[in-house]
Amino acid sequence: MPIVTLMPSGRFIEVPSGTLLFDAACRAGLPVASSCSAEAVCGKCVMKIQSGMEKLSAPTEHEKRLLLRDKREASERISCMVRLYGDCTVSTSYW
Numbered sequence: 001m002p003i004v005t006l007m008p009s010g011r012f013i014e015v016p017s018g019t020l021l022f023d024a025a026c027r028a029g030l031p032v033a034s035s036c037s038a039e040a041v042c043g044k045c046v047m048k049i050q051s052g053m054e055k056l057s058a059p060t061e062h063e064k065r066l067l068l069r070d071k072r073e074a075s076e077r078i079s080c081m082v083r084l085y086g087d088c089t090v091s092t093s094y095w
């Protein structure tokens with residue numbers, strides 16, 4: 001099962017393969033910004049992927065459009081659209 005490490009706290013959680021990154025952070029007890037209730041609209045749940053990008057689901061065309069719209073960096077992903085298939089380390093600007 002994938003282990004997600006949430007920085008800068010270093011808190012981590014093990015989740016079933018295929019879990020949404022958004023849900024993993026919530027289960028770890030950290031707040032995740034959102035104004036669309038994880039419906040893949042607002043883009044506020046973006047997270048920086050510090051390691052393990054290759055262990056995540058590939059971005060859909062819809063996620064690519066959101067990342068482009070919000071001028072996000074290549075290391076950022078929309079957490080409510082990302083499924084976990086291996087270990088990764090992520091962060092946000094507000095944790």
Ligand code: FES
Nearest residue numbers: 041042043045080
């Ligand atoms: S919570 Fe709105 S896009 Fe993820």
